[in-house]
Each structure stands twice: as C-alpha cells, then as structure tokens.
Amino acid sequence: MILKYSCIDMASDYCPCYLAETGDCVICSILRGQNNCDCRWQGICIFQEFLWNGKKKASSRKMIKAEIVDKKIFTDNLFIFTLKLPKDVHTIYFSQAGTYVFVKSQNSPDFYEVPLCVMDFDEENNLLVFAVQLLGPKTKALFKENKNVVLRGPYYNGIFGLKYIKSSFNRNCLLVGRGIGQASLILVAKSLKRGYNKILAVLNPGSLSYNIAKEILFKEGISVKEVNDECYEEIILEDNYDLIYSAGADFQHNFIYDVIKRNNLKAELAISNNAQICCGEGVCGSCAVNLNGEKIRLCKMQLEGKKILEEGLL
Numbered sequence: 545m546i547l548k549y550s551c552i553d554m555a556s557d558y559c560p561c562y563l564a565e566t567g568d569c570v571i572c573s574i575l576r577g578q579n580n581c582d583c584r585w586q587g588i589c590i591f592q593e594f595l596w597n598g599k600k601k602a603s604s605r606k607m608i609k610a611e612i613v614d615k616k617i618f619t620d621n622l623f624i625f626t627l628k629l630p631k632d633v634h635t636i637y638f639s640q641a642g643t644y645v646f647v648k649s650q651n652s653p654d655f656y657e658v659p660l661c662v663m664d665f666d667e668e669n670n671l672l673v674f675a676v677q678l679l680g681p682k683t684k685a686l687f688k689e690n691k692n693v694v695l696r697g698p699y700y701n702g703i704f705g706l707k708y709i710k711s712s713f714n715r716n717c718l719l720v721g722r723g724i725g726q727a728s729l730i731l732v733a734k735s736l737k738r739g740y741n742k743i744l745a746v747l748n749p750g751s752l753s754y755n756i757a758k759e760i761l762f763k764e765g766i767s768v769k770e771v772n773d774e775c776y777e778e779i780i781l782e783d784n785y786d787l788i789y790s791a792g793a794d795f796q797h798n799f800i801y802d803v804i805k806r807n808n809l810k811a812e813l814a815i816s817n818n819a820q821i822c823c824g825e826g827v828c829g830s831c832a833v834n835l836n837g838e839k840i841r842l843c844k845m846q847l848e849g850k851k852i853l854e855e856g857l858l
C-alpha cells in the first residue's frame with residue numbers, strides 16, 4: 545500500500561502517540577495489528593520506538609497557564625491578544641508555519657478550548673500573538689478573559705501541503721489571506737522569507753473589515769496588495785508562481801485550485817486546515833473524513849492541498 549499522507553507528529557517529541565497505544569497508528573500497520581510492515585520506511589520505525597519506550601506513548605502536550613500581557617479590540621468581531629509564556633516553555637516550539645494551539649480562559653471547562661493559529665511570536669520576550677474572530681460560545685468566553693488563559697499545544701497540522709512551504713527556496717510565492725485566515729499567513733511568510741523566496745501577500749479583510757496581517761508583513765518587508773473584491777484570478781495570472789498559499793475559507797481554496805487547474809499552472813498549492821478540530825490528537829473523531837473507505841484524521845494527517853480539494857475532503 546502506498547500511503548497518501550504522512551503523520552504530522554511522526555518522529556517528533558510526541559511520537560509514538562495515543563494512537564500507538566490504542567492500536568490505531570496512522571502510519572504503522574504492525575501497531576494496527578497487521579502481520580506485514582507496509583509503511584515503506586518513513587524515516588523512523590514507529591513500532592521500534594514504541595517498544596523502546598516500554599510500549600507507551602512518548603510525551604503528551606502540556607496544559608500551559610499563560611498571562612495575557614496585551615489585548616486590543618479592533619472591531620466588534622475581532623480582537624488580538626498577546627500571551628507571555630512561562631519561563632520553561634519556549635516560543636521556538638510554536639513558531640513553525642502551520643502551528644496552532646487550543647486556548648481557553650483559565651476558569652472555563654476544557655470543552656471551551658478553541659483551536660487558534662499562532663499568528664506571530666517574539667522569541668526574545670517569550671510572547672505569542674493570536675487573532676480571534678468572535679463567533680460563538682468559545683470565542684466569546686475567551687474574549688471576556690483579561691488575565692490568564694490555559695493553552696494546550698503546540699500542534700502543527702494547521703496547513704495542508706506544508707512540505708512545499710518548508711522546502712521552498714528562491715521561488716516565487718503568492719500568499720492569499722482572507723478574513724481571520726490571515727492569522728496563519730505570518731508564520732508562512734517568515735518561513736518563506738528564510739528561504740530567500742520572492743513573496744507577494746494579497747489580503748482581503750472578508751467579514752472582519754480589517755487586514756490583521758498587514759502591519760506585521762510590512763515590518764517583515766513583504767509586499768502586500770490589499771483587495772476588497774474577489775480579483776484573485778487576475779492576480780494569480782499576473783505572474784508565474786511556484787507556490788500559492790491559500791489562507792481562508794474552503795470556497796477560497798476551491799476557487800484558487802480551480803484557477804490553477806483551468807489555466808494549467810505549475811503552482812503548488814498549500815491551504816489552511818479548516819476542519820472542525822477538538823482534541824488535535826486523532827482521538828475524538830470530530831475531524832475524521834472518509835477517503836475511499838479510509839478514515840482520515842485531518843488534525844493529524846498531512847496531505848497535499850490539491851489532494852484534499854480534489855477529493856472534496858474539506
């Protein structure tokens with residue numbers, strides 16, 4: 545069997561995980577109780593790691609109490625807050641493209657946890673920045689908190705097609721961010737900048753009436769184009785892009801994929817992960833979808849952006 549995906553946690557501090565203990569590892573067929581090994585060598589042997597670890601999972605993500613050191617209200621449905629992490633937790637683990645965490649106010653029950661992208665970080669002062677669109681019970685409860693929150697993380701599967709972002713070097717990249725989707729754009733831009741890529745960021749405020757990524761992207765020296773209507777096709781066709789990152793709703797992902805297909809463009813596509821995510825560990829099942837009879841846990845399994853859209857998984 546050829547795997548159509550990889551596991552975002554494979555070979556990390558969190559592998560083997562809960563799914564190894566329950567016999568549901570998404571990569572290792574032996575751990576799933578089959579007789580044959582068919583992972584075709586993913587760089588490590590998760591079965592061996594599991595045995596070496598005394599048939600137990602590796603580390604778990606911790607619940608981290610963090611102080612709100614800044615909170616700005618931008619519109620009636622948008623606020624941005626900054627957290628100071630405790631001394632023994634370092635922002636570096638929260639700084640790669642696609643990182644998200646679960647956040648809740650300090651006194652809320654665990655089911656109030658909201659998955660939020662890390663929008664930006666300040667390594668020197670150990671700060672993380674988040675932008676929140678107020679929608680329903682969880683985001684409203686978080687908005688009321690002014691002192692401390694509890695976060696659980698880091699989780700890394702906030703973007704599909706991550707390999708194109710991480711491996712891009714000296715290429716021509718277009719970032720399209722709409723509404724709160726822009727929260728995931730800054731870590732992508734910083735990662736691409738480290739690879740000496742040429743970057744244009746197209747920002748559309750969507751229902752937020754405010755481009756949250758604009759100021760930070762300017763500071764990073766990244767070209768920004770602000771748009772109000774859906775003129776993406778024109779912009780995509782204006783240049784020869786090697787990589788397009790779509791941060792926004794599923795309809796935007798699908799529109800951009802359609803432009804790439806219709807015009808036979810060479811551009812690779814990465815997209816923000818818009819699944820309903822609750823545990824982030826592949827356990828609760830809220831993000832599970834069916835791919836030709838196979839259960840795909842979208843919080844855990846890393847697929848290509850084009851594959852996700854082709855198969856209608858979002």
Ligand SMILES: Cc1cc2nc3c(=O)[nH]c(=O)nc-3n(C[C@H](O)[C@H](O)[C@H](O)COP(=O)(O)OP(=O)(O)OC[C@H]3O[C@@H](n4cnc5c(N)ncnc54)[C@H](O)[C@@H]3O)c2cc1C
Pocket residue numbers: 644658659660661662674675676677678679680681682683684701702724727728817818819820821822
């Ligand atoms: C990886 C990831 C990163 C995200 N990053 C951000 C961010 O940086 N800023 C931000 O404002 N929002 C972000 N979201 C979306 C945010 O988690 C939801 O808007 C929030 O959970 C809504 O909860 P609610 O109770 O306020 O609203 P509800 O009324 O419960 O839901 C409103 C909408 O949010 C969606 N939603 C509800 N619960 C979840 C969930 N557990 N996972 C995903 N979608 C959900 C619902 O489908 C619905 O469309 C992210 C989602 C994911 C999956």
